[in-house]
Amino acid sequence: MEEKLLKRISWVFEKFSYWQVGERYYSSTFAVAGCSWHIFACREGDKKDDHLSLYLELVDVPQSLPHGWKRDVKFSFTLVSKAKGKSNKTLGGQVCFDANHTSWGHTKFVSLTKLRAEDERFLVNDKFIVVAEVHVLPAKVVPAETVKVSEPDGASKDNLDEDDDTSKDGSDDETCDVNGFEVSSSQVESVRQIFKSHPDIASGFRPKNQQIRRAYMNELLSLIETLCQSPEKLSEDDLSNADDTLADLIDVGFKLDWLKTKLNEVSEKKKMEKGSVARIQKMEVQVQKLKLIFSDLETRLQKEKSEALTARAPLSFDDVVC
Known part of the structure; x- marks a missing residue:
């Protein structure tokens, strides 16, 4: 039986009104199946078709994974509504991560019109909450092939239950x-x-x-x-x-x-x-200058000693009579 690993992370994205189109905003990094991951969100589109995009990204891959590694991952994103009687919005899929495909997600997770809708209460005080569930299957080596993302609709068996807030059997979370x-x-x-x-x-x-x-x-x-x-x-x-x-x-x-x-x-x-670093750098420059001065002075001193020894040396009998 294949072991599955599960991680659930909840993250508050803030200051949405200041977000720039195409700029990424990241969650903290979390570990699943020996790898580091994070989720990131961004605004995509133009004024007529603005959407919130959500992605899962593989941040760090252990060197222990063999050449040609792949990771089959089942994941979902849930946008949490704070309105009573309103449903959260969940989209999920099953994808394959490899060295050339390190991020997967939904470019049009939700329209900004719906995100900002007062009755939906997804965006409150310029903040929204995303819950990501990540199921990772054991690493395996397979022949290289084209990888396609699956974005099932709400009825698909690959979609994770948005109301399930408990860990599943075999999970590490x-x-x-x-x-x-x-x-x-x-x-x-x-x-x-x-x-x-x-x-x-x-x-x-x-x-x-x-x-x-x-x-x-x-x-x-x-x-x-x-x-x-x-x-x-x-x-x-x-x-x-x-x-x-x-x-x-x-x-x-x-x-x-x-x-x-x-x-x-x-x-x-x-x-x-920061102040200490600046002072240390200044002192190091001064020390280097003093070292150069000392080195030059040391050279001159040795030269003077040599000349003094020469001046002090008495003439020999041969020197005098010749």
């Missing part, structure tokens, strides 16, 4: 409830530690939909992961995005004064690190 949040098994200890240190963190967070709750918890965990990086690795854009994410989480009801303090601390460390 079992979920547990931690203080009312359904989180993956790999996140349980982290989420428990957050609630242990800050019991009232979600007391003002109102959404009941588990997909929405999970998306915001993923956003919180991703923010904490960002702050755990070395300031040297963080860019100004990273810190700006972290500040926006923090504001978003506070806006939906999380109590994060403690995290704001930590973000300020990391920002100050980044300023210190």
Whole structure:
């Protein structure tokens, strides 16, 4: 029996009104079947035919995979509606990833008219939530051939059930409830530690939909992961995005004064690190100049010593009489 691997990721895409046509906006990277993946969204089309596009992309391939590797993947995207009585929008398909085909998706996942529709409530406060389910079959080597994507309609057996919020048999993404949040098994200890240190963190967070709750918890965990990086690795854009994410989480009801303090601390460390790097570079230039001066002085000193030894040497008897 072939082993199947499953991963479900929920992601909040923000500031949609600022998105540029054709520019990609990425989720965090996640691991499935030993490979790294992410989802990305973008606006496609013109003013008469604008759509939201969603893609699954293979980011990193282990070197252990043999030449000619392929990955059969069944995946779905669900656009979450916050409106009561309204359905989420789900599209799925089964595709084959290889070295030449590392991203698959739906160019016209949903029209922007429908995305922005007030009664659909897909886009709320300039944000929308996407849940991606990724089933990966074991790697295999097959003869090279043309790969085609399958985009089945809602009745197809390849379409994943949009209402199913539980892990399936054989998956690597079992979920547990931690203080009312359904989180993956790999996140349980982290989420428990957050609630242990800050019991009232979600007391003002109102959404009941588990997909929405999970998306915001993923956003919180991703923010904490960002702050755990070395300031040297963080860019100004990273810190700006972290500040926006923090504001978003506070806006939906999380109590994060403690995290704001930590973000300020990391920002100050980044300023210190940036200032130190500039001073170190300046000092290194000065040291190099001093080394050149020292080297030149050392050469002159050795020359002077040589000339002094010559001047001090007495004439021999032969030198005098000859």
